[in-house]
Amino acid sequence: MSPSLARFVIATRFTLIEHVRNRFAVALVLLFVPLWISLGQFMIVDMGVSFRLWATGEILVARGNELTQISGALNAVTLIVGFAMFSVTFSSGTFDRRLAMAGYPRPQLLLAKVASLVLASAVVSLYATAVMWAYWSPRQPVLLAVSLFSAAVTYGAVGVALGTVVRRELEGIFLVVMISVIDLALQNPIASKGADTALVRLLPSYGAMQSASAAGFSHSVLLSCLGVQLVWFVGAALLSLLAFRRRTRSAVTGRVPSSTQGAPCSLPTARRPKSTTRS
Amino acid sequence: MGALMKVAGIHHAYGGRAVLRGVDMELPRGSLVGIVGENGAGKSTLLKILAGELRPDRGVVRHEGRFGYCPQQVILNDSFTVRQHLELFRTAYSLPDLRRAEEIMEALNFREYAGERVGALSGGTRQKLNLTLALIHDPDVLLLDEPYQGFDWETYVRFWQLAVQLRTSAQSVLVVSHLAYDVDRLDVLWRLKEGVLCAGAGLAS
Numbered sequence: 198m199s200p201s202l203a204r205f206v207i208a209t210r211f212t213l214i215e216h217v218r219n220r221f222a223v224a225l226v227l228l229f230v231p232l233w234i235s236l237g238q239f240m241i242v243d244m245g246v247s248f249r250l251w252a253t254g255e256i257l258v259a260r261g262n263e264l265t266q267i268s269g270a271l272n273a274v275t276l277i278v279g280f281a282m283f284s285v286t287f288s289s290g291t292f293d294r295r296l297a298m299a300g301y302p303r304p305q306l307l308l309a310k311v312a313s314l315v316l317a318s319a320v321v322s323l324y325a326t327a328v329m330w331a332y333w334s335p336r337q338p339v340l341l342a343v344s345l346f347s348a349a350v351t352y353g354a355v356g357v358a359l360g361t362v363v364r365r366e367l368e369g370i371f372l373v374v375m376i377s378v379i380d381l382a383l384q385n386p387i388a389s390k391g392a393d394t395a396l397v398r399l400l401p402s403y404g405a406m407q408s409a410s411a412a413g414f415s416h417s418v419l420l421s422c423l424g425v426q427l428v429w430f431v432g433a434a435l436l437s438l439l440a441f442r443r444r445t446r447s448a449v450t451g452r453v454p455s456s457t458q459g460a461p462c463s464l465p466t467a468r469r470p471k472s473t474t475r476s
Numbered sequence: 477m478g479a480l481m482k483v484a485g486i487h488h489a490y491g492g493r494a495v496l497r498g499v500d501m502e503l504p505r506g507s508l509v510g511i512v513g514e515n516g517a518g519k520s521t522l523l524k525i526l527a528g529e530l531r532p533d534r535g536v537v538r539h540e541g542r543f544g545y546c547p548q549q550v551i552l553n554d555s556f557t558v559r560q561h562l563e564l565f566r567t568a569y570s571l572p573d574l575r576r577a578e579e580i581m582e583a584l585n586f587r588e589y590a591g592e593r594v595g596a597l598s599g600g601t602r603q604k605l606n607l608t609l610a611l612i613h614d615p616d617v618l619l620l621d622e623p624y625q626g627f628d629w630e631t632y633v634r635f636w637q638l639a640v641q642l643r644t645s646a647q648s649v650l651v652v653s654h655l656a657y658d659v660d661r662l663d664v665l666w667r668l669k670e671g672v673l674c675a676g677a678g679l680a681s
C-alpha cells in the first residue's frame with residue numbers, strides 16, 4: 198500500500214471508530230428508523246391515495262401509510278446522518294486541526310470523512326429500505342435505497358459544514374432538525390398542495406423525494422431527480438470542504454501546506470531543517 | 477551553533493486589546509528557556525504565534541528544524557484510546573515506530589493507560605498524553621504551554637528530568653508558565669509583561 202493510501206485508510210478507520218463510539222447516533226439508527234417507519238405503517242390509514250409526481254406530472258397511486266413511510270424514512274435518514282456527521286465534525290474540530298498541523302495530510306483527512314459519510318449513509322439507507330420492505334413491496338427497492346442514500350449524503354455534507362461553522366453544539370443540531378423538518382413537511386405530496394412547485398423544487402431533498410416516490414409506486418427511474426440531488430450534495434460538500442480547509446489551515450502563510458513534502462510553511466513538521474520567514 | 481528559532485518584533489492584538497507589543501527573542505540550540513507572566517499576560521498568544529496556530533499582526537518568526545507544540549488547552553479526541561492517539565500522530569509525523577513514545581510514556585509514568593479511552597482518563601493523565609503528542613517525533617524545538625499543569629509531584633520532577641535530557645541532546649525547550657518555581661533549572665528566564673519580554677532574574681517565588 199502506498200503511504201498516502203495507507204494514511205487515508207488509517208484516517209478512515211479512525212473516523213469510523215469515532216462514529217461507532219457515538220452511542221446516541223447508533224441508537225438512533227437502530228431505534229428511530231424502524232420506529233418512524235412502523236408508526237407510518239400502523240398509525241396512518243392505508244387508504245389508497247393518488248398524487249401527482251411533480252417531477253413528471255405522472256399520477257401515482259399509493260397507500261397513504263406507505264407514502265408516509267417514504268417521507269418518514271427520508272426524514273429519519275437525513276436527520277441521523279446529518280446529526281452524526283455534525284456531531285463528529287463539531288467535537289473533533291480542534292483535534293483535526295492539531296493532527297493537520299502535525300503533518301497529517303489534509304486531503305487524506307478530508308477523504309476519510311467523505312468515505313465515512315458514504316459508508317454511514319449507505320448502511321442507514323439500506324436499513325431503512327429493508328424495514329419498509331418488511332411491510333410492503335416497493336416497486337424498485339434498489340432505487341428506493343439509492344434515493345434515500347442521496348438525501349442522506351446531502352445532509353451529511355450539510356452536517357460537516359455546520360459542524361465547522363457553528364459555535365455551539367445545540368445550534369448545529371437545531372439547524373439540522375429544522376432544515377430536515379421544513380424540507381420534508383413541505384414536500385408531503387398529499388398534505389402539501391404543491392401550489393408553489395417552484396419553491397418545492399428548491400428544497401434540499403426534492404430530488405430524493407421524487408425519486409423515492411417513483412421507486413415506491415412506479416417503474417420510472419427519475420435520473421434527472423437524482424441528478425438534482427447530486428447537485429445539492431456537491432454544493433454542500435464544496436461548502437464543507439472550504440470550511441474544513443479554513444479551519445485546519447496554518448496561520449503561518451494562510452496557505453494550506455502540503456505536509457508530505459514538508460512545505461516550509463508547515464512549520465511543526467518541516468522534515469528537513471530549513472529556515473522560514475513570515476512577516 | 478546558531479539559534480534554532482529567532483523572533484523579532486511580534487505584535488498582536490485581539491480586537492482593540494494589544495496583547496503583544498514587540499516581542500524579540502532567540503532560542504539557542506540545546507537550551508532550556510522559560511517565559512513567565514501573569515494570567516492574561518499573553519504567553520499562550522505568543523506560543524500560538526510561534527507554533528503557527530495564529531498569525532501575528534506584525535513581526536517575524538524564523539524556525540529551523542522540526543518542532544513540537546503542546547497547547548495549554550488539552551487537545552485530544554475523547555473517542556480514542558491513548559494508543560490510538562499515538563498511532564494517529566505516528567502517521568502524522570511519518571514515524572517508523574513508536575519507540576520514542578514508549579520511552580516518554582514510561583518516563584511520565586502512564587504506560588498502564590495505553591488501552592484506555594481518553595474520555596475516561598484523569599485530568600493529569602490527559603495532560604501527560606497532550607504533552608507526549610508534542611514529543612514523540614523528537615523535535616528540535618519544543619514549545620510547551622503550561623506543560624506540567626495538573627501533574628503530581630513525582631511526574632513534575634520526571635518532567636524536568638525529561639526536559640534536561642532533551643537539552644543534553646541539543647534540542648531546545650521553551651516552557652511557558654505562570655509559575656516561576658524552577659528558575660535554577662533554566663538557562664534563560666524571560667518575563668512577559670505589558671506585551672514585551674524582559675529579563676526575569678530573581679523571580680523565584
Ligand SMILES: Nc1ncnc2c1ncn2[C@@H]1O[C@H](COP(=O)(O)OP(=O)(O)OP(=O)(O)O)[C@@H](O)[C@H]1O
Pocket residue numbers: 490495513514515516517518519520521522548653654
Ligand atoms: N481568542 C481570543 N479573543 C480575544 N481575546 C483573547 C483571545 N485569546 C486570548 N485573549 C486575551 O488575550 C490576553 C492574553 O491571553 P493569553 O491566553 O495569551 O494569556 P496567558 O498569558 O496565556 O494567560 P494564562 O496564564 O492564564 O494562560 C488575555 O487578556 C485574553 O483575554
Ligand SMILES: [Mg+2]
Pocket residue numbers: 519520521548621
Ligand atoms: Mg496561557
